[in-house]
Every structure is written in structure tokens, then in C-alpha cells.
Amino acid sequence: PGLAPRQPPSHRPGGALDVSLTEALNMGKIMGKILKLRVILDVEADVFRDIEIEAQAPLAHLHAATLDAFGWAGMEMASFYKSNAEWDRGDEIPLVAMPDGEADRDMDQITVGELLPDLHARAVYVYDFLRMWCFFIEPLNEVAPEPGAGYPRLTLEFGVPPAPES
DSSP: OOOOOOOOOOBOGGGBBOOTTTTSSOTTOOOOOEEEEEEEEOSSSOOEEEEEEETTSBHHHHHHHHHHHTTOOOOSOEEEEEEOTTOOOOSEEESSOOTTSSOSOOTTTSBHHHHSOSTTOEEEEEEOTTTTEEEEEEEEEEEOOOTTOOSSEEEEEESOOOOTTO
16 A cells, blocks of 8 residues: 655644644543653754653654654655664664565554663664665653643754755
């Protein structure tokens, strides 16, 4: 199945990110553990974002939240990779699993908590395989869900990212 184009994500009032994949976290669901993640763009200048997201959210929500947090539309392919302290790329989790590819599960089938099972875990996110934008992701801590808050949500912006087509 091909990827249907989606509207660029946008910020909601209060800092919540619009992640319209299946309306991010199904309404009425009991809120689980919230992870506060630092997402660092691999460029010369310091550019990073802190995102809070439910550990049980599919990686597709982190994919959309990351692109939204950096102001990018999200029209290219991407993958997450399990990583280690040296940021080596391990097992790949693609946006879409290909029938004859190595990965049998994609971002809709694996949760943020599976990719980052503890506060010492790390991940690499690669967006746009022509330009190879690389992001380093590490959990900062676990936080209690705030009543009435929408997740995922952007909690800190530092630095100005380049345009995704640059």
C-alpha cells in the first residue's frame, strides 16, 4: 500500500502537537506512562526539541511529532533505529514495512516504549533518505500525565532548524 499524502502537522493551543494519524492517542483511553524525549538534529548549530509522548504511542506518532516540532511537512520516507551509547544504528523500524524488506514491522506496529524501553536507551531517526536528516533521540525522564493535556506535546525548542529541502 502506498503512502497517502497528509496535511502538514500543526501546533494546537497549549503546545500539543497535531498528530492526525489516527488522532494520535484515541480519546477515552487511559493515559499511560509519559516519556520526555530530547530530539537532537545532527547539524553544526545546536538544534533540539523536547517532546513528551505516551510510551504506548506508536512510533508513527513520534515520527509526526518530531517533524511537527521542527516545522517540517513530513512528505518523505523515514526510519527509526535502535541505538547505543555511541549512536550506532541497530534494528531498523521503517515508516512502512516493505513486503520483501528486512523489517517485518513498521512505525504503526511498534511503540515508543518498545524503541526506548528505559531511560538509558537511545534511538536514531533518519528522515528523507536523499538528504539523510539524522536525529538523535534520548529519554530525559518519565513524567506524570497532566490532566487535560494532549500528547504528544512540544515542551522545549532550542535553535532554528534548516529548511528540510536544504
